[in-house]
């Protein structure tokens with residue numbers, strides 16, 4: 001479980017995150033939805049301890065990220081916005097490198113790596129250096145690397161960015177599997193349809209603030225709109241973020 005309480009972060013005059021709070025529960029997919037520049041990536045960066053909040057608190061499985069960032073990192077699997085693969089290493093080597101950083105080796109690492117390669121259908125390219133990988137191949141490798149230590153909580157920053165329809169569908173299936181395993185899955189997106197298709201809970205963020213935090217059905221009911229698309233437009237005050 002990930003709990004975020006009153007997070008704030010400024011960059012000069014820009015209030016990127018201005019009092020964001022929400023809870024992402026185990027066995028659920030929570031979507032952080034907002035238009036470009038809303039503050040999603042900045043929120044997630046504070047969550048996975050890459051950036052220090054000016055104010056507020058992050059708790060992962062009850063552990064305060066400011067007090068024990070290492071314990072929090074062990075409980076998190078993160079797909080960051082910059083996928084950040086080592087291009088001279090193969091996909092397998094990228095996964096192994098992270099596995100070793102988490103203290104895995106030998107048969108345990110082999111088993112976990114190969115299970116992820118099978119689930120994410122990476123067999124065809126797992127032995128290739130990641131330099132020159134397509135977007136989909138890069139995302140899959142980065143996700144496998146993020147999950148090698150079997151974390152209970154999974155954070156994905158715009159995971160389907162740049163993926164084609166087939167790759168997007170495969171990734172959505174994979175996220176549902178993570179949820180069915182009882183994990184807490186939190187992902188960001190600026191595409192309303194994507195969030196509506198996947199999420200148990202939608203946290204809508206605009207101008208650094210949470211403007212709604214509901215189930216898709218409750219969001220429709222709350223805004224009095226027949227469909228989510230209209231509800232989203234009303235909440236953020238523009239049609240930005242609606243997929244074509």
Ligand SMILES: Nc1ncnc2c1ncn2[C@@H]1O[C@H](COP(=O)(O)OP(=O)(O)OP(=O)(O)O)[C@@H](O)[C@H]1O
Nearest residue numbers: 011014016034035036037038039040041042043190
């Ligand atoms: N390192 C930084 N330095 C200065 N400004 C920043 C920095 N990071 C983010 N910002 C600003 O903070 C605001 C929120 O940015 P953020 O990247 O969190 O938005 P986002 O919701 O993830 O957007 P997108 O969907 O475009 O990725 C924007 O106005 C952005 O320009």
